[in-house]
Amino acid sequence: MARETWQTIRDRLAAEILSGALAPGAQLPTEPDLCARFAAGRHSVRRAIAALAVEGKLRVEQGRGTFVESAPLINYQISRRTRFRQNLLSQGVTPAGEQVTDDVIPAPRRVADALSLPEGTSVHRLMRRGLADGVPVSLGVAYHPFALFPDMADLRRSGRSVTDIYRSHGIADYLRKSTTIYARRPTVEEARLLKQHPDQPVLVVTKTDVDLTGRPIGYSQAIWAADRVQFTFDLPEENEIRSPDQDD
Structure with missing residues (x-):
């Protein structure tokens, strides 16, 4: 033919x-x-x-x-305390983040359930764009209890990482309780922010952060440009909690 x-x-x-x-x-x-x-x-x-x-x-x-296309392919290794910044730096890639929007909203049911809060409780909603060597690789929408972290939005805008903010509120360490990953087509706005073709798929990663007592402290959904990342999962030790992170 x-x-x-x-x-x-x-x-x-x-x-x-x-x-x-x-x-x-x-x-x-x-x-x-x-x-x-x-x-x-x-x-x-x-x-x-x-x-x-x-x-x-x-x-x-x-x-x-x-x-x-000049975006590096990120090998994102999933481990118990892996962070976005650590993943990129370990591969010689410069990480960066941009705050896109932030506000305080009543928690919708799915967010309230993930954070073990009554529906309608005030939570921060922060949207950020993650970059690798200046190229967009991910978008993340994170939710945190306003009562626990009243200054979360201000500190994120100033460039502080989530890990540092948790520490400043007395949370020395935290883990990932759950992770869900699935693929879909991006919205027009997601494709624009990721600078990719709207027919190119994205990988959607949802996760819940918990402190060492098991209390939920953060819930987020990250949208990754599928052709710019691959996830590597380590086999966890018994009772370990693992998940990818997007917002540090």
Whole structure:
């Protein structure tokens, strides 16, 4: 069966990315230039670029252009006290975080249940974006009891990690009670914040933090760009509590 023009364009660009002829972070020529280079129409060029974006090889930024994906693949090791910052630093990747929104809300049922609170109890809701070498890799929405951590939002905005904030409130150590991981398509806003194609999947990780007495102190949902992370699970010792972390 004859190959369609867009498939030929896709494969040639993919080969150039693999060989390094198109380096990570490089901007592709404009659409008219690509049409001229491949003697093809706009539809074929756009379909090829869309296919490579879904595969995670290209990143299309509205108003800026199309770039070769430069995000590092994070090997996120799940262990009893593993933190986002530690995971990245151990791989020579620079971690960073940005506060997107924060407010105080009445806890919806799922949040209240996870934190063992009456429904409607005031909780912090903080949304942050995690970056690896400046590239977005995750979005996280975390909930913490307002009564336990009244200054949580202010301290997070100032750059303090969750671990440091817990310590400042007398919680020297904490564990992960539960973890759930599943895949889905991102919302339009999630794809925009992660700078990925909306047809590319994300991995959703929900977790609950507990102190050493078992009291829930935090509940969060992290949305990871699926092509930028892989999770490695260590086999836990008996009664150990393990989960990935997004928000340190």
